[in-house]
Amino acid sequence: MLVGVPKEIKNHEYRIGLTPAGVRELVQHGHQVMIESDGGTAIGLTNEMYQAAGAEIIATAQEIFSRADMIVKVKEPQPQECKMLRDGQTLFTYLHLAPDPQQTQLLVESGATCIAYETVTDKNGGLPLLAPMSEVAGRMSIQAGAHCLEKAQGGSGILIGGVPGVEPANITVIGGGVVGLNAARVAMGMGGNVTILDRSLSRLKQIDELFEGRIKTLFSTTEVLEQQLKDADMVVGAVLIPGAAAPKLVTREMLGLMKQGSVLVDVAIDQGGCFETSRATTHQDPTYVVDGITHYCVANMPGGVARTSTFALTNATLPYVLALADKGPKQALFDDKHLLEGLNVHHGLVTCEAVASALGYQFVAAESALAGSDLQVSA
Incomplete structure (x- = not known):
């Protein structure tokens, strides 16, 4: 799978979706990774470090969004990023959709598969990525x-x-x-x-x-x-x-x-x-x-201590990123009911009941939405 990591563009947001160590793990699993130039430079993660781990350094976010099978971010995509998403693409990041009707509408219109860190669960009922x-x-x-x-x-x-x-x-x-x-x-x-x-x-x-x-x-x-x-x-x-x-x-x-x-x-x-x-x-x-x-x-309070936050977050997200890349998003979601809880939007459907209720969308269960799609089972 081709995984893309754009530079965060929210005000004073310096975190990044993958560290060089995470890139190295993905490459060892046979995947390709694109990192936007200087995406981690502000917190001491240089382009050279990402290249040494096996990433391709890309000049613009537009190229990353146009080429990548899966986009891995930290903060919710801003409107200009939402508009670059496409049908069949996977987005893995924080979303916080319930109070954000504009983002929700844009993600629904994109046709992308959007998995929210904050609603992924674990066997103890916790929220391991939040x-x-x-x-x-x-x-x-x-x-x-x-x-x-x-x-x-x-x-x-x-x-x-x-x-x-x-x-x-x-x-x-x-x-x-x-x-x-x-x-x-x-x-x-x-x-x-x-x-x-x-x-x-x-x-x-x-x-x-x-x-x-x-x-x-x-x-x-x-x-x-x-x-x-x-x-x-x-x-x-x-x-x-x-x-x-x-x-x-x-x-x-x-x-x-x-x-x-x-x-x-x-x-x-x-x-x-x-x-x-x-x-x-x-x-x-x-x-x-x-x-x-x-x-x-x-x-984005944790963005104020972006280096600490990046390592803390990516330690938690990396196993899920690997599962999504190794199995393909559809199979990874079906195999892990806790990851499936993270699916908020898929192919124009809202699959998180709390979001649908808050914003007036018809709720479609994640299993039903995935079963009716032609998203690739394996990458």
């Missing part, structure tokens, strides 16, 4: 929020850990999943007073046991959330419904409960955000203020 970036984003959320709390950044002027004789910051994390757990771990390590809200009692019990009571756990209700907002200096939104738009848990009216200069960090922004006042921002212009509350809603 987890590495959730770990990074969770840890970064506290780092970013701490900066926003500085007075010069418009914050309230609070140091997360305080100092002897001065109270630390109160940090509320909404959601006890991978993002929330990693946010809480870093916040606690920095000396903050940390509370996690979740609706799973078993998860709250796990967190309580893991941190031996050093992090407060509360069952999430509207009343509990409102009380937390009154006391919080920083709130991290870490709620995820796989494939679906994030629920709006904090309304604009609720901002009136918060202290002026407090910070909201919305890690769920890729799925539309879990605060009513959230809108996607970039690393170039990461924050804005609503009713005296600073909002940090960068849609």
Whole structure:
């Protein structure tokens, strides 16, 4: 199979879909790999390193999209990239379609087979290709929020850990999943007073046991959330419904409960955000203020630590890339029910129920969509 990796074009996005080590694995399996020139240069992965691993360096994304059987990316394709996709081609990347009707429409029109990292599952019910970036984003959320709390950044002027004789910051994390757990771990390590809200009692019990009571756990209700907002200096939104738009848990009216200069960090922004006042921002212009509350809603947070993120992500995605290339996408999807969960769009059909429901498309089960296609079984 001919695998193509274009350079990411989203604002301040320096990650890349394959490392040289990943290229070498694909080449050893008998596949060809094209890397767009300087695709990884910003994080120290040079053209020469990719060539040494067996890749062909390509000058333009247009050539990669026109030639490749499978496109491997990191972030969701931008409109100009969607328009270069073609019928029968496979796209493997993050998609986050539920809050993005334009991208969904363009992918449906392309006829391509579009597999989303964020909805691939594992035997334990986890999301193995989302987890590495959730770990990074969770840890970064506290780092970013701490900066926003500085007075010069418009914050309230609070140091997360305080100092002897001065109270630390109160940090509320909404959601006890991978993002929330990693946010809480870093916040606690920095000396903050940390509370996690979740609706799973078993998860709250796990967190309580893991941190031996050093992090407060509360069952999430509207009343509990409102009380937390009154006391919080920083709130991290870490709620995820796989494939679906994030629920709006904090309304604009609720901002009136918060202290002026407090910070909201919305890690769920890729799925539309879990605060009513959230809108996607970039690393170039990461924050804005609503009713005296600073909002940090960068849609590609892990891109800020692009080298770490690239290696963490590609460690997880490479086995799936190899399976798709070795078997061909149709056979790979049929052979692995967990990879099949990642199929969001195929040959003009929406095969992710959460996306179809959110955007008003007819849902077609992935098995049915594949059975009715003539996508190659083997490459």
